[in-house]
Every structure is written in structure tokens, then in C-alpha cells.
Amino acid sequence: MPNELASEPSGHALADLGAAKEAQTQFRHPVKSDGQRVWRLVRDCAPLDENSMYCNLLLCSHFAQTCIAAERNEELVGWISAYRPPEDKETIFVWQVAVSSAARGEGLGKKLLSELLACEGAFGAKYLKTTITKDNAASWRLFSSLAKSRLAPMRDEPWFDKNEDFGGQHDTEHLVTIGPL
Numbered sequence: 577m578p579n580e581l582a583s584e585p586s587g588h589a590l591a592d593l594g595a596a597k598e599a600q601t602q603f604r605h606p607v608k609s610d611g612q613r614v615w616r617l618v619r620d621c622a623p624l625d626e627n628s629m630y631c632n633l634l635l636c637s638h639f640a641q642t643c644i645a646a647e648r649n650e651e652l653v654g655w656i657s658a659y660r661p662p663e664d665k666e667t668i669f670v671w672q673v674a675v676s677s678a679a680r681g682e683g684l685g686k687k688l689l690s691e692l693l694a695c696e697g698a699f700g701a702k703y704l705k706t707t708i709t710k711d712n713a714a715s716w717r718l719f720s721s722l723a724k725s726r727l728a729p730m731r732d733e734p735w736f737d738k739n740e741d742f743g744g745q746h747d748t749e750h751l752v753t754i755g756p757l
Contacts, residue, residue, distance in 0.1 A: 606645045610693040613652040618663045621674040654681040656688040668701040677694035685718045703755035709747040723754045730754045
């Protein structure tokens with residue numbers, strides 16, 4: 577009797593599927609024309625703060641060398657925006673990491689961070705910094721996983737206060753520092 581396809585893929589089949597999706601995913605620096613797609617992706621990735629489309633156009637042009645776009649079948653499935661703070665040349669600051677619902681659970685966020693840290697725009701960075709609200713469990717897991725994989729310490733402290741800085745309109749953002757990398 578011929579083998580029938582299982583109704584659910586085996587662990588090996590899932591690993592093969594994940595590897596195939598990763599192989600199909602292209603990582604690159606953004607270009608200006610990505611601005612609208614980035615804006616839509618971030619809008620669809622709650623709890624990320626929506627920035628204006630103009631802001632995303634600037635990120636895709638002025639800050640392209642420290643941002644990474646992930647595409648699969650011409651669809652933007654991942655995005656990381658980052659920059660080098662002018663007063664802190666040893667740091668790469670990650671502004672946002674967005675992964676489309678179609679690509680969640682595949683480790684794409686961590687791959688985006690790895691691509692960022694390997695790019696020329698991050699060359700020489702000894703520290704990765706970002707801000708995270710205490711209720712954003714996915715971001716805490718992502719950045720904790722990065723720190724662990726790099727054997728780097730991770731610490732956090734309140735940075736932008738809910739009342740003092742946001743006038744009660746946004747939860748406190750904690751500055752997370754990973755490094756030395």
C-alpha cells in the first residue's frame with residue numbers, strides 16, 4: 577500500500593518547512609519606495625507605535641544602512657529600524673522590530689537582529705539598545721534570546737516615564753542594554 581500523507585507534518589517536515597521559508601526570505605536594506613509597505617506592516621503589528629508614513633520614508637532613505645527589510649515572495653514580512661545615536665558611537669539603537677502575522681513563530685525577529693548586527697551600518701557597535709514596555713512579552717523574549725545567544729549581559733531601567741515624559745498617554749518605556757556584544 578502506498579504511503580499516505582500524514583494529516584499533520586512530522587517534526588522533520590516542520591523543520592524542513594521552516595528552513596524552506598527562511599531560504600525564501602530575502603534580507604536587504606530598505607529603499608525609499610519601501611516606506612509605504614513599512615508603514616502598513618508596523619500598523620498591523622500591535623502593540624508597536626505607528627509612526628507617520630513620512631517617518632518611515634525617512635527611515636527607508638536617511639537611515640537605510642541601519643534598517644533591514646525581510647521579503648518573501650515580494651511581500652514585506654519583517655522590518656527592523658535602527659540607528660547609531662550620534663553621541664554614542666558604540667551603540668546601535670533598535671527602534672522597532674515588526675514581523676507580519678504570516679511569518680510569526682519562525683524566528684524571523686531574531687534573524688532580523690542578526691542581519692542588523694552583521695551589516696556595515698552596525699560595524700563596531702559594542703552595545704545594542706532598545707526600549708520596551710513591561711507588557712510587551714514578545715519583545716522581552718526576543719531581546720532576552722538575543723542576549724543569551726550572544727552570551728551578553730542584558731539590563732533594563734525605566735527611561736521614558738509614563739507620566740513625566742508621556743503625560744500619562746503611553747506606558748513607561750524601559751531602556752534595555754545588551755552588551756558588550
